[in-house]
Amino acid sequence: MSVKVIIPTPLRVYAGKADSTEVSAKTVGEALGQLTVKFGDLRKHLFTEDGKLRSFVNVYVNDEDIRYLSKENTPTKDGDTISIVPSIAGGFV
Amino acid sequence: MANTAQLKISFELADKIRAHGAQTYPHECCGALLGRDTEVADRRVDREIHGLHPLVNRRDDSPNNRFSVTSQDVLDAEKAARRQGLEVVGWYHSHPDHPARPSQYDRDHAWPWYSYIIVSVANRIPEEMTSWRLADDRTEFESEEIGLQRVAS
Numbered sequence: 001m002s003v004k005v006i007i008p009t010p011l012r013v014y015a016g017k018a019d020s021t022e023v024s025a026k027t028v029g030e031a032l033g034q035l036t037v038k039f040g041d042l043r044k045h046l047f048t049e050d051g052k053l054r055s056f057v058n059v060y061v062n063d064e065d066i067r068y069l070s071k072e073n074t075p076t077k078d079g080d081t082i083s084i085v086p087s088i089a090g091g092f093v
Numbered sequence: 094m095a096n097t098a099q100l101k102i103s104f105e106l107a108d109k110i111r112a113h114g115a116q117t118y119p120h121e122c123c124g125a126l127l128g129r130d131t132e133v134a135d136r137r138v139d140r141e142i143h144g145l146h147p148l149v150n151r152r153d154d155s156p157n158n159r160f161s162v163t164s165q166d167v168l169d170a171e172k173a174a175r176r177q178g179l180e181v182v183g184w185y186h187s188h189p190d191h192p193a194r195p196s197q198y199d200r201d202h203a204w205p206w207y208s209y210i211i212v213s214v215a216n217r218i219p220e221e222m223t224s225w226r227l228a229d230d231r232t233e234f235e236s237e238e239i240g241l242q243r244v245a246s
Contacts, residue, residue, distance in 0.1 A: 009171075009180060010206035044231055045205060056202050058164040086167050088184050090199040090209070091121055091152070091159035092191040 003031050003076045006083040007042075014041035028059060029072035031082050046084070058085045099240040100183075100208050100224045102142040107241060111212055111219035113147055114187030118217045120156035124148045125170035126183035126208060140208060143179055146170045159198075160186045183208030183224075190215055193223040195234040203227040208237055 006020045015021065021038060025031035032053075036043040046057050053059070059066045060083040066074045076082065113122040127144035148170070151161040162170075162184065174180050184207060188194075193213040195203075203209060205227045213220045225234040 008204075010204040013206055041229070056204075085164040086204055087164045088123070088162035088167065088204070089152075089160065089202040090123075090184075090186055090196070091155075092188045092196045093158050093198070 001026055001076055001078050001080075003078075004081045005031055005035050006081060007035075008084050008086050010086065011042055011045055011084070014045070015039040025076055027072065027076060028061060028066050028074045028082060031076060032059070032072070056087045056089055058087055059083070060085060099238050100140050100142065100210075101240045101242055103242045103244060106142055106145055107222060107239075109145055110185050110210060111214075111222065113185075114189075114212045114214040114219050115217050117150065117156075117187065118214050119189045121150055121152075121158065121160040121187050121189060122147070123150050123160040123162055123184065123186040125162075125167075125174070125181045126185060126210065127170075127174040127177060127179040128182045129179055130182065140182055142182070144174075144177055145185070146173045146181075157189055158191075181207075183210065185210035185212065187212045187214045187219075193221040195225050199225075200227065200231070200234055203231075203234065205229060205231075209234070210239075 002022050003025050004020055007015050023031050023034035025034055061074055061080055125146040126142050128142040130138045130140050133139050148162055148166050150156050151163055152159040170181050193211040209225045212222045224237040224239050226237050228235055
């Protein structure tokens with residue numbers, strides 16, 4: 001299953017400046033796993049130390065938010081596009 | 094991380110960030126920095142801000158010490174940047190009655206590569222403005238020099 005993964009601007013520096021890449025995966029979790037095998041430096045920015053997707057990392061399969069599908073178990077099929085989109089947060093204390 | 098020489102911004106845009114911070118006081122303001130990177134010498138990169146995309150703080154529950162920008166806001170900001178031939182190179186927010194220093198919360202939620210401008214607003218008066226970039230290993234924010242320009246280039 002060839003899936004296209006769109007890499008957000010702030011992470012392209014860790015992916016050879018590529019804005020997208022192709023991986024072979026049956027689920028979103030597999031695709032993100034393949035992505036971080038391909039570009040190891042992406043891992044710490046996408047996942048917490050205990051392997052959970054960081055809260056400000058949003059993942060869409062063909063414009064559908066995986067939080068409203070089956071999260072990382074969301075199945076992917078040939079030709080799907082996975083987009084990683086940042087959300088931004090901050091503040092003091 | 095690219096070796097950033099300086100974050101260049103006009104006095105006019107810097108004043109707009111300060112004004113936004115004063116306007117939303119005692120709540121945090123937030124917005125996107127639209128600009129571009131230019132490689133100069135020795136792999137050093139100059140980052141120039143050419144526009145702002147002010148946003149609504151989505152943290153209704155704690156707007157005086159938190160700001161939040163949704164993924165849809167990010168996509169909208171990217172679209173606004175593309176229309177001007179620019180890209181989203183960072184974000185700004187205010188710290189009402191608090192120094193312009195990134196908090197642990199800021200660092201925990203930061204993305205690399207982006208510039209994070211913080212303006213301190215004390216009693217509705219904007220004060221210090223600083224800029225920060227997350228280290229590649231996420232362990233700290235590194236201070237980024239702000240180069241104020243007399244004219245928007």
